[in-house]
Amino acid sequence: MEGVDMEALMPSSKFPRALLVFLLLLAVALGVGLGSWGPLESSEARYAEIGREMLASGDWLHPRLLGISHFHKPPLTYWLTAVGLAFTGSSVAGVRLLPVLAVLAQVVLVYGIGRLIFENNTSRALGAAIVYGTFPVVWISALNVTTDSYLATWELVATYGILHHYYRGGWGGLYFFWLALGLAFLTKGPVGLLLPLMAVVGFYFRGQRARRPFTRHHAVGLVLFVGLGLSWYIDLVAENPVFLHYFLVGHTVERFTSAEAFGRAKPWWFYLVLVPATSLPWAGLLLTRAVRTGWNALPPPWRGLWLWWVLVPVGFFSLSQSKLLLYVLPVFPGMALLTSYYLHQLPAAGLARWRTGLLAFWVLVLLGLAVLPLVAALTHLVVPLCTTEVAVLGAMALLVLAGARRLAPQKRMLGSATVFTVALLLAAKPLLQANELTFNGTQPVVAALEQAGLRGRPVLVYNQLLPSLAFTLGQVPVSLYVGNHNLVRETQFEHDSRWRATWLDLSGPHPAALDSLLRLRPVLLVKGEVHPEHQWLLQRLPQRKDVGRWRVYYER
Numbered sequence: 001m002e003g004v005d006m007e008a009l010m011p012s013s014k015f016p017r018a019l020l021v022f023l024l025l026l027a028v029a030l031g032v033g034l035g036s037w038g039p040l041e042s043s044e045a046r047y048a049e050i051g052r053e054m055l056a057s058g059d060w061l062h063p064r065l066l067g068i069s070h071f072h073k074p075p076l077t078y079w080l081t082a083v084g085l086a087f088t089g090s091s092v093a094g095v096r097l098l099p100v101l102a103v104l105a106q107v108v109l110v111y112g113i114g115r116l117i118f119e120n121n122t123s124r125a126l127g128a129a130i131v132y133g134t135f136p137v138v139w140i141s142a143l144n145v146t147t148d149s150y151l152a153t154w155e156l157v158a159t160y161g162i163l164h165h166y167y168r169g170g171w172g173g174l175y176f177f178w179l180a181l182g183l184a185f186l187t188k189g190p191v192g193l194l195l196p197l198m199a200v201v202g203f204y205f206r207g208q209r210a211r212r213p214f215t216r217h218h219a220v221g222l223v224l225f226v227g228l229g230l231s232w233y234i235d236l237v238a239e240n241p242v243f244l245h246y247f248l249v250g251h252t253v254e255r256f257t258s259a260e261a262f263g264r265a266k267p268w269w270f271y272l273v274l275v276p277a278t279s280l281p282w283a284g285l286l287l288t289r290a291v292r293t294g295w296n297a298l299p300p301p302w303r304g305l306w307l308w309w310v311l312v313p314v315g316f317f318s319l320s321q322s323k324l325l326l327y328v329l330p331v332f333p334g335m336a337l338l339t340s341y342y343l344h345q346l347p348a349a350g351l352a353r354w355r356t357g358l359l360a361f362w363v364l365v366l367l368g369l370a371v372l373p374l375v376a377a378l379t380h381l382v383v384p385l386c387t388t389e390v391a392v393l394g395a396m397a398l399l400v401l402a403g404a405r406r407l408a409p410q411k412r413m414l415g416s417a418t419v420f421t422v423a424l425l426l427a428a429k430p431l432l433q434a435n436e437l438t439f440n441g442t443q444p445v446v447a448a449l450e451q452a453g454l455r456g457r458p459v460l461v462y463n464q465l466l467p468s469l470a471f472t473l474g475q476v477p478v479s480l481y482v483g484n485h486n487l488v489r490e491t492q493f494e495h496d497s498r499w500r501a502t503w504l505d506l507s508g509p510h511p512a513a514l515d516s517l518l519r520l521r522p523v524l525l526v527k528g529e530v531h532p533e534h535q536w537l538l539q540r541l542p543q544r545k546d547v548g549r550w551r552v553y554y555e556r
Contacts, residue, residue, distance in 0.1 A: 015108075015111075016122055016126055018126055018130075018411075019107075019108075019111055019126055019129060019130075022107070022129070022130055022133060022418055023104055023107060023108070025418060025421075025422050026103075026104065026107065026133050026418075026421065026422070027100070027104055028422070029421060029422040029425035029426055030100045030103070030104075030139070030142050030143065030425060031100060032426060032429065033426075033429035033430070033433070034092075034093045034096050034097065034100065034143075034429075035091050035092040035093030035094075035096070036429055036430075036432070036433040037092070037429075037432045037433045037436045037439075037441055037443065038092055038436060038441045038442060038443030038446075038468055038471070038472050039092060039095060039145070039441065039467075039468045039471050039472075040144070040436075040439050040440050040441045040468065041440040041441070041442075041466070041467070041468050042440070042465070042467075042486075043144065043145070043146050044095070044144050044145045044146065044468075045441075045466075045467040045468035045471060046065060046070075046467050047077055047078065047081050047095070047145045047146065047147075048081060048092075048095040048145060048467070048468070048471045049065060049066065049467035049468070049470045049471045050063045050064065050065050050070060050078045050081070050467075051078050051079075051080075051081025051082040051084070051085055051095065052082075052085060052090060052470075052471055052474070053065070053066075053067070053476075054078055054079070054081075054082045055082040055085050055086055055090070060075065060079060060082075061075070061232070061235060061236070062493075063075055063078050065467060066465070066467060066470055066476050066477075066479065066502060066503070067476045067498070067499050067501075067502045067503075068489045068490070068491060068494065068499045068502075068503065069490065069491075069493040069494060070490070071236070071243070071246065071247075071490075071493065073147055073187075073188060073189075074185070074186050074187060074188065074189060074232055074233070075186070075232055076147075076150065076183065076186040076187045077145075077146070077147045077150055077187060080098045080150060081095055081098070081145065083098070084096075084097045084098045090474070092443075092471075095145055095471075096142075096143060096145060098150075099141070099142050099143075099144075099145050099149045099150070100142050100143075102142075102149045102150055102152075102153040103133075103138055103139075103141060103142040103149060103153075105153055105156075106132065106138070106149075106152060106153055106156055106333070107129050107130075107132060107133040108129070109153070109156040109157060109159075109160050109333075110128050110129045110132045110133075110156065110333050110336055110337070111125050111126060111128065111129035112125075112160050112164075113125075113128075113156070113159060113160050113163060113333065113337065114126075114127075114128040114129065114337055114340065116160075116163045116164060116167045116168070117163070117301065117305070117337060118340075118341075123344070123410070124340050124341070124344050125340075126414075127339075127340035127343055127344065127410060127414060128333075128336045128337045128339070128340035129336070130414045130417060130418065131282050131336040131339045131340055131343075131414070131417070132332060132333055132336035133421070134282070134417040134418065134420070134421045135278070135279045135282065135332055135335075135336065136278050136279065136280065137278035137279060137325065137326070137329065137332060138329075138332065139421070139424075139425060140278070140325070140326070141326055141329055144326070146326055147187050147188045148188075148326035148327065148329045149326075149329070150187050151184055151187045151188045151191075151192050151329070151330070152329045152330050152333075154180045154181075154183040154184035154187060154192060155180070155184055155192060155194075155195040155196055155330050156195075156330075156333060157176060157180035157183075158176070158177045158178075158180035158181050158184065158195075158196035159195060159196050159199040159333075160173070160176070161173040161174065161175070161176030161177035161180060162174065162177040162196060162199060162200060162203075163199060163203065164176075165177065166203055166209075166212070171217045174217055174218065174221055175217070175220075175221055175224070177196065177221065178221030178222060178224045178225040179221075179224055179225070179228065180196070181193060181196060181225050181229065182224060182225045182226075182227070182228030182229035183228065183229070184196075184229070185225070185228075185229030185230070186228065186229055186231070186232060189247070191327075194313060194316065194330065195309070195313065195330040195331075195333075198308040198309055198312060198313060199308070199309065201304075201308050202301075202304035202305060202307070202308035202309060203304070205300065205301075205303065205304030205307065205308065233247060240493065242492070242493075266323035268318055268319075269318070270318070270323045271314050271317055271318050271323065271328055272314070272318070274325050274328075275314060275328060275331065275332075275335075278325060279332060279335060280361070281357070281358050281361040281362070282335075282336075282339050282417075283335070284357075285339060285342065285343065285354055285358070286335060286338055286339045286342060289342035289345070289346070290306070290338075290342070293342070293345075302338065302341060305334055305337060305338060306334075306338060309331065309333070309334025309337075310331050310334045310335055310338070313328065313330065313331045314328060314331055343410060343413070344410065348409070351409045351410070351413075352409065354413070355402075355409055355412060355413050355416075358413060358416065358417070359398060359402050359413075359416055362398055362416060362417070362419075362420040363395045363398050363399065365420070365424070366391045366392070366394045366395040366398070366420065366423055366424065366427075367391070367392075367395050369387065369388070369391040369424070369427055370388045370391040370392045370395070372387070372388070373388060380438065381431070381434075381435050381438065382434040382435055383431065383434070384430040384431065384433075384434050386427075386430050387427045387428075387430050387431045388427075390423055390426045390427040391423060391424075391427045393423065394419060394420065394422070394423020394424070394426075394427070395423075397419050397423070398416050398419055398420060401415055401416055401419060402416065437547070437548035437549065437550070438548070440468075441468055442466060442468045442469045442472060442550075443468075443472050444547055444548065445469065445525065445547045445548075445550050445552070446469065446472045446473055448545060448547045448552065449523060449552070452545060452552075452554075454523050454552075454554055455473075457520070457521055457522055457523050457554070458477075458478060458517055458520050458522035458523070459473065459475075459477040459478065459522065459523050459525065460477065460478045460480055460517065460522050460523065460524045460525065461477045461478070461479050461480065461525045462480050462482065462524060462525065462526045462527075462530060462534075462537075463480060463481065463482040463483065463484045463487065463528075464479070464484065464486070464487070464525075464527060465479065465484070465486040465487050466479075466525070469525070476502045477502070477525075478501075478502050478503070478504060478517060478522075479502060479503050479504070480504050480506050480514075481503065481504065481505045481506060481507060482506045482507055482531055482534070483507055487503075489503060500513070501513070506534060518540055518541075521554070521555050522541075522554075523541075523552060523553070523554045524537060524538075524541050524552070524553040524554070525550055525551070525552055525553075526550070526551045526553065527549050527550050527551070537553070538553055540555070541553035541554050541555050542555065543555060543556055
């Protein structure tokens, strides 16, 4: 591909030292203790277990969850999860490793996009990158394995590529744009096209720039997108034409229009509350300055950024009947760029007030974490001593940094955000580990089975879909269905009846396979109540051990 200068595509020929330091600190804060708690239900555990089963079976085209085909998402996230597991020996850290690297890449890409939009102003681009990396929602995406972190990365690669093509010329950025769109499509389907296309519309907002002609490079890029992005879909449709309706209607139209289809219904204002809340305290600065500055005072490029990178995507996702917080992760780079813009437009007096306000917020959050043991009985949380110690040290470091008069005000503010982020992440890891059962993990259940000498027996799970248990055990348990809608599985793509060995229907006649399992002295896991008609199960397994809200029944 002629005209592709890979070196010219890098966000900067030389990263500023401050960005490298920030990336290192963020990598440490995210990486330390990454595998100290097991995968949490439901999304993270689902991706972890599908990746484990994919790696174990060697079938990379047909994702399976607890032994049953699972085509709810394209396979790229499952592939990356399996690769992480292969590199780390199937550890929990392997599940979370690549999402952490994806978030670090996002920070670099936001810096690169900032260099383009801020016209090579390094300090403003750096500000946008640090603001983005200190958004709470970004940490959540790094430590909660879903498609969304990967999707945001591909969308940012595509956005950076097309903007580099527009601002700097050359064709390399255009090819990056099309290839990244293909990877985004292979990650989550059509929604992966939204942010890059919004960036294109925003660039041409109000018709102030001449249109670029369609060339053979565009045609080649389009072929690359189709070949990469549609490859898996085409393969499955060729295998079974029913997949065409399944993908287009079941997992595109119905996911957007039906609140009941996937059980993720939220009110229309869900994102209007969650987007600002999960980007605090920066959202306070952004929204306040936006109101005070006014729309008409903004230069057209920044109006376009507000409109096409933030407002339109939030409005689009608000119309959807299926809502989860991380669906809107791609809007936060736009918010970070806008925050850096307003931050560097602040007069000295305003900057001093905001620096004080943000510092007070960060210190109070850390001190609130430090005094959490005083209210632990009310919250039912176990608060490790190291959580309190790290929170106190973080608050002290913030107060020391606040007195560093030699640093410019913006640098002190961004430095304080970095210290807060590192302290909060390091303090939160032990808290997650100590309260894994509260946060819907099952690793402590498996540890209890090992202590009781029950590891290796067949495991029955009563009326719960529990991929986290399967991942930690390294084997698929037997699910006993008694009406829980989460256990209703899509079996229309199964070619044989092997899936019935790990999914038994107890809502009807007594399955004979259960008697065979009971002769193997299994372990039964129950959360909640066992229906009266199934109390005989507890008589067959008279020993009981409680692990949090789980009850473990077994026979000696």
